[in-house]
Amino acid sequence: MNQVLQNLQSRLMEIFTHLHEHPEISWQEQKTTQYIAHLLKDAHMKPQLFDDMTGLYVDIGEGTPRVGFRTDIDALWQEIDGEFKANHSCGHDGHMTMAIGTALVLKDMEHLLPGAVRILFQPAEEKGQGALAFAKKGLIDNLEYLFGVHVRPLMELQDGTYAPAIYHGTAKLFTGTIIGEEAHAARPELAINAIEIGAAIVEGLQKIWTDPNVSASVKMTQFNTGSTSTNIIPGKATFSIDARAQTNEAMQAITEGIERVKASVEAMYGAKITLQVDAYVVAALVNDEALQHMNAAIVDVVGEKACASPVITPGGEDFHFYTFERPNLKATMLGLGCGVTPGLHHPKMTFNRERLITGVNIITRAILRAL
Known part of the structure; x- marks a missing residue:
């Protein structure tokens, strides 16, 4: 898997750059949806789109998916240098990049997977509506585990450290x-x-x-x-x-x-x-088993010293509607310490993009452990 990740690094930067430069606001992510679908199809995957909404999902491996990973795909609408426009100032461009990278790695080792994985590309997180829409479509009904990820500001996680859970408010x-x-x-x-x-x-x-x-x-x-x-x-x-x-x-x-x-x-x-x-x-409902899988994956990839304690933050995330709607779902979010500055939702937000490939590695290992 390490060789696959090394070969993927430059491609992930190209994917991130495209997503960063083509942001779309909630429920209007048509071009984003199509771009991701084409990437997955080119990698011989079968993405599933919807007739009534943006977003998509893809299953990798044989059988009914029991483990999933979710990314958000929408951008914010905010003023930048005197002009209002869509802008990826919450890190969803990075989240999508990691989800695509994870899908590519899993596809490469599909013949070795002991079960199927579902990758969810969810719209409208910023509206707090996308997770509920996906849940209503039954996309998580058969899942036992669901993982997510969010880039974190420096005040919460130092660059190069990773947390096995984010306790959003x-x-x-x-x-x-x-x-x-x-x-x-x-x-x-x-x-x-x-x-x-x-x-x-x-x-x-x-x-x-x-x-x-x-x-x-x-x-x-x-x-x-x-x-x-x-x-x-x-x-x-x-x-x-x-x-x-x-x-x-x-x-x-x-x-x-x-x-x-x-x-x-x-x-x-x-x-x-x-x-x-x-x-x-809703507030985070973190499952201990999912947290332990993520914690072990972090230690596997970056060692004990770079594995931080779970993050407690007043910010909100609609990811937690999945566990609110399906209490038996075992879920947690990876906190990616990547030097977000000046802060989330700042119009000039930036972060260390070199951490994205590490995120792919951690997420993939957490999925494999859950499988």
Whole structure:
């Protein structure tokens, strides 16, 4: 396998460069899907695409796949040098590269595999929707193990170190509308002031308490109201709330708290407040057996000193919907210490691409151990 990996290094850099230079946002990854499908077909694999969505999967080996590996394929939409565009600032270009590399290595040794492997190229991770869509299609129903990977910032993992699990937190993004009553600024008694209602919501959010031993936060991140006229009390506003927690139980407490705040502020002001969840990812549910396979694979490839402890991070990842939907699935994510800087989602994010081939090696060995 080592010789195969050495021969693959330059090709992986070409694949990464193409993916990095052709980013596509969630649910619009058509060219990305086609590019990956062509690569796999050229390697004599049979990728499976969908009629109703982007993304694909491929099975390698004989029989029903019992072990899987998943990568995300979408990019972010953000401003870069004054222009909004799709941008791979979360490392999905690297994740795809490692997934393709893993598929190529496994295909080369297919005759030696004791079972089949499924590689999932999943869309819309940034929307928190892709994993659920794949789960609903039954793509993980027969899997016993599922592995993933994510590049990590320097504040979490030093370059050249690798973690056998990533304990992502849960995140829930709410949007809402306040419907009060507009009035002339000289007649505040006739108004139901949307700004004052927004301030009451902010104050209420600050009073939501959760277990102090569990990291959690809830805060308003957007508020829009009013016109260009300063003598009108606005009656309508829109707002966003970002909630984060390290456990699903803490997120449930926050969600219930937000609903209480909404109800109490509505009653206090006689206003109508609508609230909906726009995005939601659950906290990590890491399986000990999967973690041990990944830990052993890391030690096999880079030794004990480069094997770091599992990463605990407030960031979210929709990968964990797979285990949330299928509790018997044994899953973990490899944390790839590759010097991500300045940080994930920064428009100028970069990392040490030389670590991608090491990631392929670790992922392949974890899969073989699970098989």
